[in-house]
Amino acid sequence: MGQKIKIDPVTRIEGHMAIEVEIEGGKVKEAISSGTMARGFEALLIGRDPRDASYVTSRFCGVCFSVHQLCSARAQDMAFGAKVPWGGELIRNLVMGAEYIYDHPLHFYQLSALDFIDIMAVANYKGKDKDLLAVKEKILHLVKVKDTYPFTPRYKPDEYCVRDPDIVIHAIKHYIDALKMHAKARNMGAIWGGRTPHYMNIIVGGVTSYPDVNQVLRFRSMLDEQKKFIEEVYIPDVIAFAEGPLFPLAKAGVGGGHRNYLACGDFPLDPERKKLVFPGGVIVNFDPKNFKVLPFDQAKITESVKAAWYKERDPVHPYDGEQVFHLEKKGAYTFIKAPRYDGMAFEVGPLARMLIAKNKKVFDFINKGAKPGVVLRHYARAIETKLIVDACYNWLDQLLVEMTKPGFKIHDTDHFEPPKEGMGYGFLEAPRGMLGHWIRIKDKKIQNYQAVVPSTWNISPRDEKGIRGQCEQALIGVPVPDPKNPINVVRVIRSFDPCIACAVHIVNGNFSLERFIIA
Amino acid sequence: MRDFEKELELYGVTRRDFLKYCAVLAASLGLSQYDVRRRLAYALESKKPPVIWLEGQDCAGCTISFTGLTDPPVASILLDKISLRYHETIMAAAGQMAEDVLHETAKKGGHVLIVEGSIPEADDRFCYVGGKSFKKIVEECAEKAVAIIATGACAAYGGIPKDTPSKGVGVGKIVKGKTVINLPTCPVHPDHLLGTVVYFLTTGKVPELDEIGRPKIYFGQSIHDNCRRRAHFDAGRFLTDWNDPNQKEYCLIERGCKGPAAKSDCAIRRWNDGINFCIDCGAPCVGCSEPGFYSEMSPIYTAESETSRKIYAMKEKGLL
Numbered sequence: 001m002g003q004k005i006k007i008d009p010v011t012r013i014e015g016h017m018a019i020e021v022e023i024e025g026g027k028v029k030e031a032i033s034s035g036t037m038a039r040g041f042e043a044l045l046i047g048r049d050p051r052d053a054s055y056v057t058s059r060f061c062g063v064c065f066s067v068h069q070l071c072s073a074r075a076q077d078m079a080f081g082a083k084v085p086w087g088g089e090l091i092r093n094l095v096m097g098a099e100y101i102y103d104h105p106l107h108f109y110q111l112s113a114l115d116f117i118d119i120m121a122v123a124n125y126k127g128k129d130k131d132l133l134a135v136k137e138k139i140l141h142l143v144k145v146k147d148t149y150p151f152t153p154r155y156k157p158d159e160y161c162v163r164d165p166d167i168v169i170h171a172i173k174h175y176i177d178a179l180k181m182h183a184k185a186r187n188m189g190a191i192w193g194g195r196t197p198h199y200m201n202i203i204v205g206g207v208t209s210y211p212d213v214n215q216v217l218r219f220r221s222m223l224d225e226q227k228k229f230i231e232e233v234y235i236p237d238v239i240a241f242a243e244g245p246l247f248p249l250a251k252a253g254v255g256g257g258h259r260n261y262l263a264c265g266d267f268p269l270d271p272e273r274k275k276l277v278f279p280g281g282v283i284v285n286f287d288p289k290n291f292k293v294l295p296f297d298q299a300k301i302t303e304s305v306k307a308a309w310y311k312e313r314d315p316v317h318p319y320d321g322e323q324v325f326h327l328e329k330k331g332a333y334t335f336i337k338a339p340r341y342d343g344m345a346f347e348v349g350p351l352a353r354m355l356i357a358k359n360k361k362v363f364d365f366i367n368k369g370a371k372p373g374v375v376l377r378h379y380a381r382a383i384e385t386k387l388i389v390d391a392c393y394n395w396l397d398q399l400l401v402e403m404t405k406p407g408f409k410i411h412d413t414d415h416f417e418p419p420k421e422g423m424g425y426g427f428l429e430a431p432r433g434m435l436g437h438w439i440r441i442k443d444k445k446i447q448n449y450q451a452v453v454p455s456t457w458n459i460s461p462r463d464e465k466g467i468r469g470q471c472e473q474a475l476i477g478v479p480v481p482d483p484k485n486p487i488n489v490v491r492v493i494r495s496f497d498p499c500i501a502c503a504v505h506i507v508n509g510n511f512s513l514e515r516f517i518i519a
Numbered sequence: 520m521r522d523f524e525k526e527l528e529l530y531g532v533t534r535r536d537f538l539k540y541c542a543v544l545a546a547s548l549g550l551s552q553y554d555v556r557r558r559l560a561y562a563l564e565s566k567k568p569p570v571i572w573l574e575g576q577d578c579a580g581c582t583i584s585f586t587g588l589t590d591p592p593v594a595s596i597l598l599d600k601i602s603l604r605y606h607e608t609i610m611a612a613a614g615q616m617a618e619d620v621l622h623e624t625a626k627k628g629g630h631v632l633i634v635e636g637s638i639p640e641a642d643d644r645f646c647y648v649g650g651k652s653f654k655k656i657v658e659e660c661a662e663k664a665v666a667i668i669a670t671g672a673c674a675a676y677g678g679i680p681k682d683t684p685s686k687g688v689g690v691g692k693i694v695k696g697k698t699v700i701n702l703p704t705c706p707v708h709p710d711h712l713l714g715t716v717v718y719f720l721t722t723g724k725v726p727e728l729d730e731i732g733r734p735k736i737y738f739g740q741s742i743h744d745n746c747r748r749r750a751h752f753d754a755g756r757f758l759t760d761w762n763d764p765n766q767k768e769y770c771l772i773e774r775g776c777k778g779p780a781a782k783s784d785c786a787i788r789r790w791n792d793g794i795n796f797c798i799d800c801g802a803p804c805v806g807c808s809e810p811g812f813y814s815e816m817s818p819i820y821t822a823e824s825e826t827s828r829k830i831y832a833m834k835e836k837g838l839l
Binding site: 006007008009010011012013014015016018039040041043044048049051052055056059060061062063065085110111114138142147149150151152153154155176179180182183184186187190191192193194195196197198199200201203206207208209210325327408409410411413416490 | 567574576577578579580581582583584586587588589592593594597598602603604606607608609610611612613614615616617618619620639644645646647648649650678679680682683684685687705706760761762764767789790791792794795796797798799800801802805813817818819820821823
């Protein structure tokens with residue numbers, strides 16, 4: 001019998017999550033992840049005008065804010081029979097590009113970096129750089145007046161924490177710079193999105209924002225600044241950490257999990273929608289020397305409610321999903337369902353996308369000895385940010401040509417009225433991974449609505465067969481030499497960039513729920 | 520300030536005495552006693568005001584909106600202006616360590632409490648943080664707070680979660696007998712939040728509020744009254760096709776715009792450093808600054824909602 005510890009709340013993620021792990025012989029033997037907040041969006045949508053769905057589902061999450069809006073619009077596009085004009089598609093791509101450019105660096109600096117540096121090392125900075133000395137002074141002042149929130153309290157830095165004063169002070173400076181950069185990246189999205197978080201311009205059939213040339217130029221000039229930061233600061237930082245002090249973690253493959261990867265593929269580069277920024281596919285039991293990428297088929301998705309507080313039923317495809325609460329359910333411990341593909345648990349997100357794309361930079365790092373896990377996940381996230389930046393330039397060029405053609409269109413106005421009956425699904429590669437929305441329409445109103453979101457895949461609980469979700473599996477075997485300092489546990493969780501508010505589906509019910517606590 | 524204190528001690532004046540003198544002096548000058556004392560106390564202890572930021576049934580959108588400030592940059596606010604003791608999305612600590620800080624700060628009091636997200640009225644167990652019901656956490660943190668700010672539509676009036684099975688409600692419904700400053704809109708406008716916090720820290724007072732707890736300075740006028748498209752409304756020109764460049768600036772009432780029924784300064788202040796706002800990207804105002812958001816505003820993209828019907832009735836009477 002090992003020692004059980006509970007981390008509740010897990011901070012620096014989106015949403016409310018608790019994790020319980022059992023530690024034996026300095027390693028995690030068992031892990032249970034739990035989503036601890038619910039609202040009940042899908043139930044709210046039933047009976048509404050279908051077009052409301054893109055606005056309402058955007059509020060699943062304010063960090064990855066507009067992914068649901070776009071995914072929902074795509075599901076409606078199918079159900080309404082709408083054909084999005086290429087001009088509308090380009091603007092959808094561009095605002096989503098801005099979302100990526102803001103979201104990935106934010107995850108590395110604001111949500112993860114504090115787990116990898118010993119912030120107090122700045123005191124030993126001996127350099128002469130004026131900017132860095134200002135950072136040092138700021139931190140030392142906070143220490144002096146005993147007010148170092150929100151950087152402290154924290155888990156004790158361990159052997160993987162960077163203590164080199166030069167690297168740490170740069171990281172803190174970049175932490176502060178990144179705050180500014182991500183605010184600017186969001187302003188870039190607002191050029192067409194209206195404002196952020198929660199864009200306003202994406203609707204069924206296309207977008208509402210008729211562009212002008214100056215907006216294209218403005219977006220491009222802001223993109224130039226982001227590109228510089230991403231290429232000269234963010235990517236080099238991630239690579240320096242991954243190939244330097246964190247390499248032992250990378251080599252040990254800490255936080256690898258099932259090694260099954262899933263991507264729907266996304267972001268068309270041409271009007272025929274043939275070429276994509278991210279190809280789709282499925283990898284089962286990844287082995288870098290020998291793996292196959294199989295085609296992705298949405299019909300193979302099911303959701304299990306075995307370990308979640310919902311009425312017992314066999315796993316079903318999301319079209320037939322429901323949310324009926326059952327909070328006295330024995331063995332249930334979360335508000336998150338367990339999506340499976342072909343009956344297996346999968347990881348979605350940057351690592352999945354880059355492995356499926358056989359990205360050269362990521363495979364070079366694998367050939368150096370990195371195994372799938374915490375570090376490779378951060379690495380893949382940084383690498384793909386650059387792919388999105390490049391694609392944004394391509395889309396801007398195309399938009400400029402497209403919008404100057406006679407009869408330029410951004411919206412399919414002929415299909416804006418809800419159909420009497422219809423069904424449709426939309427898929428999207430969100431920053432955190434593959435996202436799917438399914439809608440059924442009856443009498444021009446929403447009859448059923450389901451979303452299966454990236455964090456539902458990554459942070460799912462066990463299913464009928466007892467197969468753990470990817471994050472739970474990824475925690476097994478993770479070294480925790482000191483149970484009072486489970487820093488590796490939060491590193492693994494945060495490497496998935498979880499978004500728990502998104503992951504929870506909920507409905508009504510009167511219940512008495514015993515909090516799931518292990519003694 | 521420290522040296523100044525030492526100097527005073529040489530004259531046998533204690534810190535407490537000094538604060539008392541200041542208070543008397545302030546009162547005689549007609550300044551707020553409380554404020555001068557408080558600000559001096561901060562100065563003497565070189566302390567930044569402690570802030571607790573709670574997230575309940577939220578989407579973190581208000582947090583993200585707040586971190587979108589560029590002038591002043593959010594980093595300077597976090598590091599120089601306030602002492603952010605607890606914020607789940609930002610703080611380094613996790614688990615018990617995070618909870619300990621929260622409870623210590625709340626027990627000590629004197630903090631500014633910011634709440635993001637609603638509180639589930641249907642059943643406490645829809646939202647648990649650190650093994651405690653969110654409702655209890657809000658009550659505990661509100662008890663000794665010097666100011667309570669409900670940030671965003673959810674924390675103000677329940678927002679979208681109000682119409683879900685969990686029946687989310689705003690902070691004002693949970694915290695009784697204390698002033699709650701409501702800053703609705705979905706998400707909160709970063710200027711509204713920063714301005715309110717700074718106003719309070721500067722004056723020690725709550726800004727003037729309207730009858731539903733919103734600062735009048737931000738929520739005094741309807742969006743419609745300040746909208747650039749107002750002339751098109753008056754002339755009866757309404758947008759029906761987003762593809763037509765000639766209609767690009769037309770009024771969006773027929774596309775379900777709730778501007779006449781929504782009070783907020785969005786149309787003047789705009790969003791994201793003034794780059795844009797909902798109506799300017801061709802989307803209707805959804806009325807997220809109002810207690811009726813979201814169900815009274817639904818459907819969003821056609822003029823068939825309860826709110827749109829009211830707007831049209833007013834239009835008929837020539838009241839808009």
